Amino acid sequence: xxxxxxxxxxxxxxxxxxxxxxCTYSDRGSxxxxxxxxxxxxxxxxxxxxxxxxxxxxxxxxxxxxKASQYVSLLIRDSQPSDxxxxxxxxxxxxxxxxxxxxxxxxxxxxxxxxP
Amino acid sequence: DAGVTxxxxxxxxxxxxxxxxxxxxKSGHDTVSWYQQALGQGPQFIFxxxxxxxxxxxxxxxxxSGHQFPNYSSELNVNALLLGDSALYLCASSGPRGASYxxxxxxxxxxxxxx
Numbered sequence: 001x002x003x004x005x006x007x008x009x010x011x012x013x014x015x016x017x018x019x020x021x022x023c024t025y026s027d028r029g030s031x032x033x034x035x036x037x038x039x040x041x042x043x044x045x046x047x048x049x050x051x052x053x054x055x056x057x058x059x060x061x062x063x064x065x066x067k068a069s070q071y072v073s074l075l076i077r078d079s080q081p082s083d084x085x086x087x088x089x090x091x092x093x094x095x096x097x098x099x100x101x102x103x104x105x106x107x108x109x110x111x112x113x114x115x116p
Numbered sequence: 117d118a119g120v121t122x123x124x125x126x127x128x129x130x131x132x133x134x135x136x137x138x139x140x141x142k143s144g145h146d147t148v149s150w151y152q153q154a155l156g157q158g159p160q161f162i163f164x165x166x167x168x169x170x171x172x173x174x175x176x177x178x179x180x181s182g183h184q185f186p187n188y189s190s191e192l193n194v195n196a197l198l199l200g201d202s203a204l205y206l207c208a209s210s211g212p213r214g215a216s217y218x219x220x221x222x223x224x225x226x227x228x229x230x231x
């Protein structure tokens with residue numbers, strides 16, 4: 001079993017629709033969860049971080065976390081062609097003292113295409 | 117506010133050679149992590165440096181080594197290059213304590229091709 005798994009793509013949605021990206025993780029010690037967007041040929045860009053169960057909204061993006069089910073998702077509302085990219089889910093274990101210590105473990109990514 | 121910078125952008129080497137990649141963290145950050153991203157895969161953690169010491173390491177052979185300097189910049193060295201080392205090498209910076217200490221921000225990456 002992979003440590004972080006994302007729904008297999010590619011995912012294709014029409015412009016204006018809601019894109020739903022899913023991620024499950026196996027390490028119950030994971031405490032921090034991130035979504036990165038990576039355009040072709042570029043490096044990953046952090047778009048959302050979430051630490052507590054529930055929803056977190058930032059503009060057109062909503063991250064959802066359910067630690068009991070070990071599940072993280074990202075919803076993109078009113079999808080635009082510029083949202084077409086690979087979306088990477090990453091998780092990080094908790095650590096005492098609230099420091100930057102610790103690696104990110106990534107899923108394989110989901111390719112999203114938003115067509116006009 | 118300068119972001120994470122990496123050099124060089126692209127590099128072509130032959131098998132058996134050695135390579136050094138460089139990274140300068142975002143202003144105010146003191147922790148540097150290195151990742152390897154093969155085509156079509158998510159980034160894989162190589163190691164993390166803090167206070168000039170390697171404090172966590174992923175599942176990479178000893179051919180991969182690094183260094184962090186007093187100004188927090190970092191180098192990644194790879195010896196005895198293999199064809200399989202061809203990848204995008206990403207540097208990420210984070211810290212110190214604060215609201216966003218958990219977040220890692222990536223540089224543009226170095227594309228290494230081994231022939």
